[in-house]
Amino acid sequence: xxxxxxxxxxxxxxxxxxxxxxxxxxxxxxxxxxxxxxxxxxxxxxxxxxxxxxxxxxxxxxxxxxxxxxxxxxxxxxxxxxxxxxxxxxxxxxxxxxxxxxxxxxxxxxxxxxxxxxxxxxxxxxxxxxxxxxxxxxxxxxxxxxxxxxxxxxxxxxxxxxxxxxxxxxxxxxxxxxxxxxxxxxxxxxxxxxxxxxxxxxxxxxxxxxxxxxxxxxxxxxxxxxxxxxxxxxxxxxxxxxxxxxxxxxxxxxxxxxxxxxxxxxxxxxxxxxxxxxxxxxxxxxxxxxxxxxxxxxxxxxxxxxxxxxxxxxxxxxxxxxxxxxxxxxxxxxxxxxxxxxxxxxxxxxxxxxxxxxxxxxxxxxxxxxxxxxxxxxxxxxxxxxxxxxxxxxxxxxxxxxxxxxxxxxxxxxxxxxxxxxxxxxxxxxxxxxxxxxxxxxxxxxxxxxxxxxxxxxxxxxxxxxxxxxxxxxxxxxxxxxxxxxxxxxxxxxxxxxxxxxxxxxxxxxxxxxxxxxxxxxxxxxxxxxxxxxxxxxxxxxxxxxxxxxxxxxxxxxxxxxxxxxxxxxxxxxxxxxxxxxxxxxxxxxxxxxxxxxxxxxxxxxxxxxxxxxxxxxxxxxxxxxxxxxxxxxxxxxxxxxxxxxxxxxxxxxxxx
Amino acid sequence: xxxxxxxxxxxxxxxxxxxxxxxxxxxxxxxxxxxxxxxxxxxxxxxxxxxxxxxxxxxxxxxxxxxxxxxxxxxxxxxxxxxxxxxxxxxxxxxxxxxxxxxxxxxxxxxxxxxxxxxxxxxxxxxxxxxxxxxxxxxxxxxxxxxxxxxxxxxxxxxxxxxxxxxxxxxxxxxxxxxxxxxxxxxxxxxxxxxxxxxxxxxxxxxxxxxxxxxxxxxxxxxxxxxxxxxxxxxxxxxxxxxxxxxxxxxxxxxxxxxxxxxxxxxxxxxxxxxxxxxxxxxxxxxxxxxxxxxxxxxxxxxxxxxxxxxxxxxxxxxxxxx
Numbered sequence: 001x002x003x004x005x006x007x008x009x010x011x012x013x014x015x016x017x018x019x020x021x022x023x024x025x026x027x028x029x030x031x032x033x034x035x036x037x038x039x040x041x042x043x044x045x046x047x048x049x050x051x052x053x054x055x056x057x058x059x060x061x062x063x064x065x066x067x068x069x070x071x072x073x074x075x076x077x078x079x080x081x082x083x084x085x086x087x088x089x090x091x092x093x094x095x096x097x098x099x100x101x102x103x104x105x106x107x108x109x110x111x112x113x114x115x116x117x118x119x120x121x122x123x124x125x126x127x128x129x130x131x132x133x134x135x136x137x138x139x140x141x142x143x144x145x146x147x148x149x150x151x152x153x154x155x156x157x158x159x160x161x162x163x164x165x166x167x168x169x170x171x172x173x174x175x176x177x178x179x180x181x182x183x184x185x186x187x188x189x190x191x192x193x194x195x196x197x198x199x200x201x202x203x204x205x206x207x208x209x210x211x212x213x214x215x216x217x218x219x220x221x222x223x224x225x226x227x228x229x230x231x232x233x234x235x236x237x238x239x240x241x242x243x244x245x246x247x248x249x250x251x252x253x254x255x256x257x258x259x260x261x262x263x264x265x266x267x268x269x270x271x272x273x274x275x276x277x278x279x280x281x282x283x284x285x286x287x288x289x290x291x292x293x294x295x296x297x298x299x300x301x302x303x304x305x306x307x308x309x310x311x312x313x314x315x316x317x318x319x320x321x322x323x324x325x326x327x328x329x330x331x332x333x334x335x336x337x338x339x340x341x342x343x344x345x346x347x348x349x350x351x352x353x354x355x356x357x358x359x360x361x362x363x364x365x366x367x368x369x370x371x372x373x374x375x376x377x378x379x380x381x382x383x384x385x386x387x388x389x390x391x392x393x394x395x396x397x398x399x400x401x402x403x404x405x406x407x408x409x410x411x412x413x414x415x416x417x418x419x420x421x422x423x424x425x426x427x428x429x430x431x432x433x434x435x436x437x438x439x440x441x442x443x444x445x446x447x448x449x450x451x452x453x454x455x456x457x458x459x460x461x462x463x464x465x466x467x468x469x470x471x472x473x474x475x476x477x478x479x480x481x482x483x484x485x486x487x488x489x490x491x492x493x494x495x496x497x498x499x500x501x502x503x504x505x506x507x508x509x510x511x512x513x514x515x516x517x518x519x520x521x522x523x524x525x526x527x528x529x530x531x532x533x534x535x536x537x538x539x540x541x542x543x544x545x546x547x548x549x550x551x552x553x554x555x556x557x558x559x560x561x562x563x564x565x566x567x568x569x570x571x572x573x574x575x576x577x578x579x580x581x582x583x584x585x586x587x588x589x590x591x592x593x594x595x596x597x598x599x600x601x602x603x604x605x606x607x608x609x610x611x612x613x614x615x616x617x618x619x620x621x622x623x624x625x626x627x628x629x630x631x632x633x634x635x636x637x638x639x640x641x642x643x644x645x646x647x648x649x650x651x652x653x654x655x656x657x
Numbered sequence: 658x659x660x661x662x663x664x665x666x667x668x669x670x671x672x673x674x675x676x677x678x679x680x681x682x683x684x685x686x687x688x689x690x691x692x693x694x695x696x697x698x699x700x701x702x703x704x705x706x707x708x709x710x711x712x713x714x715x716x717x718x719x720x721x722x723x724x725x726x727x728x729x730x731x732x733x734x735x736x737x738x739x740x741x742x743x744x745x746x747x748x749x750x751x752x753x754x755x756x757x758x759x760x761x762x763x764x765x766x767x768x769x770x771x772x773x774x775x776x777x778x779x780x781x782x783x784x785x786x787x788x789x790x791x792x793x794x795x796x797x798x799x800x801x802x803x804x805x806x807x808x809x810x811x812x813x814x815x816x817x818x819x820x821x822x823x824x825x826x827x828x829x830x831x832x833x834x835x836x837x838x839x840x841x842x843x844x845x846x847x848x849x850x851x852x853x854x855x856x857x858x859x860x861x862x863x864x865x866x867x868x869x870x871x872x873x874x875x876x877x878x879x880x881x882x883x884x885x886x887x888x889x890x891x892x893x894x895x896x897x898x899x900x901x902x903x904x905x906x907x908x909x910x911x912x913x914x915x916x917x918x919x920x921x922x923x924x925x926x927x928x929x930x931x932x933x934x935x936x937x938x939x940x941x942x943x944x945x946x947x948x949x950x951x952x953x954x955x956x957x958x959x960x961x962x963x964x965x966x967x968x969x970x971x972x973x974x975x976x977x978x979x980x
Binding site for chain 1 (some may be wrong): 697707710711714715717718719720721722723724725726727728729730731732733734735736737738739740742743744746747749750753754785786787788796797798799801803804805806830831832833834835904905
């Protein structure tokens with residue numbers, strides 16, 4: 001059967017929506033090309049429907065061009081990105097040749113796959129909501145493909161859409177409980193069936209190396225890095241909100257990177273908490289990296305991670321999904337243990353780099369014999385002479401010389417790097433720590449969200465007798481960066497951005513996103529086994545879960561079957577109801593119909609009492625008798641007409657005539 | 658195309674075989690009296706081919722979602738699957754509670770196409786996408802709540818006499834075409850099929866008693882010349898103006914237009930075999946009606962007329978059909 005205009009329009013709409021969902025990770029020209037194809041086909045079918053589908057001469061090159069385009073784009077045919085271009089391209093090409101119901105059904109079937117594929121790239125609340133919205137045109141489409149038997153096919157209009165959308169939305173709503181049930185109980189795979197090698201995405205998270213100018217983009221990224229909920233519900237004071245990530249030892253003159261760290265041996269690197277520990281849980285967004293963050297400094301050891309000698313926490317595999325872990329940290333601590341090999345690594349500087357900086361460091365080492373005084377000298381220098389900016393001037397080959405003696409403006413990376421070089425030159429073992437500093441306390445949700453823009457770099461210096469001590473040179477130049485968070489420090493650069501109401505809105509949105517990530521995105525086998533906790537089973541096995549699933553499915557099935565087989569209350573047909581109403585109205589005027597009295601007898605009695613009502617009542621009763629007892633089938637029109645006239649007749653005036 | 662037809666035929670043969678073997682399948686082939694109400698005992702639901710393809714796609718999607726540990730994608734797939742399941746219930750509800758209230762047909766001659774009018778009562782809910790099939794003829798209708806609706810279907814006829822209606826299939830793929838719900842109806846209704854009239858028109862026999870002439874009365878639309886409409890009256894006789902005035906259907910009584918009178922005698926045609934005789938008599942009855950001449954039909958052991966008019970013609974043709 002050929003597609004009607006209405007049906008084709010809806011199919012094109014479905015395809016267009018599915019294509020737009022993939023636009024964020026497509027190159028712009030590809031998106032525009034695909035949309036152009038859809039629009040061209042739509043116009044052709046509207047203006048020149050007699051052309052039919054485009055000739056094979058046109059379709060074949062397009063079809064063959066698709067793999068070529070994919071290969072040119074990604075250098076590969078397999079994988080998530082090439083696959084998505086492939087499937088969206090196929091979908092659009094299928095639309096261009098769709099002429100029959102069968103074609104349109106194939107398009108809809110494939111469109112649902114393409115909708116789902118959009119979720120493989122991004123699974124936050126917004127994307128999911130957009131994809132879920134795509135189900136509506138999809139179902140509309142399926143519905144329009146099935147002839148409904150009404151006389152004239154309706155053109156696509158707002159009104160018809162509104163009418164149809166009601167039943168489609170009701171259908172969707174009714175499907176939600178079943179969908180949730182299936183989602184909760186569907187067994188998850190223990191290991192993936194095929195390797196899901198995702199190409200590293202352009203996530204601007206923290207990396208495991210640092211060179212000045214590296215983090216600039218990160219400060220503009222407002223997405224959450226992780227969220228923390230504290231066991232006692234109280235956030236640590238701002239000055240203690242240092243979220244420690246990677247510790248960097250090696251410096252090559254430009255970049256700080258991580259030396260292959262040894263694993264932690266608690267007897268060699270003893271950690272002593274000097275204040276009550278804080279227990280908390282971190283929900284880490286997928287970062288495609290192994291590093292895990294902890295409040296400075298984590299005291300517990302858990303199975304899911306390894307600890308290095310410098311208390312850097314890392315997972316075994318890169319974290320490609322949401323990760324939750326519990327930790328305890330000591331906000332005030334004493335960390336000892338620096339062997340000769342470590343001391344050497346913490347003092348090493350590359351040759352032929354930054355001679356002026358090294359000279360200054362050596363000069364300080366001669367002036368002061370107490371390392372603490374050297375640290376103080378550096379901090380004083382930074383406080384007095386330097387300024388904080390997010391767009392610092394570029395640096396040359398002798399980067400730290402340029403920074404310390406020429407430009408004197410930068411942000412945390414610059415300060416941490418310069419400070420570490422100075423300290424090492426002065427003979428004080430120093431390392432660089434990458435992490436986050438700050439975090440916004442969400443009072444509505446009772447948790448703390450740490451954003452990418454809170455990324456920070458600071459130092460740890462070794463002081464004999466005190467162990468490793470955290471020093472934050474950025475705090476010297478910009479104390480409010482620490483006290484108020486990155487928003488305050490960067491406020492000069494984003495004037496409208498940090499406004500109070502917007503911040504409020506963003507935090508509310510963050511709560512929704514957090515709930516979504518925790519409840520849905522982060523749902524895994526472990527959560528599944530805890531499903532039956534409310535009935536007292538802490539760690540359910542498959543049999544118990546299966547039983548629970550079967551029970552709740554039974555309840556839903558019973559509900560559905562009850563709804564399907566429920567008999568509608570038979571209220572008689574419209575004609576009978578109208579007649580009954582008419583009789584009731586006549587009854588209120590004093591002449592009620594007697595129980596077994598038929599319409600003919602009733603009419604006779606009425607006319608005896610009110611002879612002047614003949615003109616009004618007789619045609620009505622005659623028509624009723626015809627409708628009810630006549631041989632012919634009642635037409636819908638006649639029935640409606642009778643109902644209308646029975647309602648309109650003025651009973652009061654009948655008596656007076 | 659040809660292969661699908663061959664498959665279809667094979668399927669029908671298998672079905673016929675199965676119904677012969679399994680009494681439970683043939684239970685519903687027993688004739689029933691009207692009205693026939695569709696209920697859960699006689700409605701069957703199976704996925705369509707498209708439904709199976711769609712389900713396969715959902716399977717692929719769920720495996721993909723599971724493999725990528727992508728819960729939103731899994732949720733989406735589950736939602737689509739649930740919508741499908743619920744569409745099955747909707748397909749069932751489209752049929753459930755539907756009443757076949759009447760089957761009407763205008764008599765036709767063998768070889769012509771019989772027009773059937775099936776009347777349905779929708780009950781308290783509106784239904785869309787209802788398909789009604791008899792043999793090769795099908796209709797799609799939509800009904801409104803509490804309103805009767807009708808479906809016009811055609812049925813080719815071959816032989817004169819009483820035609821037993823074949824099974825009626827009421828089915829639907831509403832709303833998404835994923836499931837097909839169907840039910841077979843076998844109303845115990847027989848339809849009269851008039852004999853096939855002879856192809857070449859042999860002139861009417863000018864027999865013995867054609868002399869009586871009656872006065873030709875002017876054809877008028879006064880009340881006296883009109884009578885109530887009966888179901889068997891041809892539409893062209895309806896006096897529309899008068900009907901509108903009196904608010905009910907009235908037909909002109911054509912009796913006033915008599916010219917000659919004919920006797921159509923079955924036994925006067927010994928040269929022909931039975932069917933040929935019937936065909937000729939049928940043709941004559943029609944011709945006489947056309948001329949508006951009174952006629953008498955003489956059949957073995959039966960005498961009809963003399964008379965004129967649709968009722969008379971119906972009686973004659975009926976006797977001829979059942980001979």
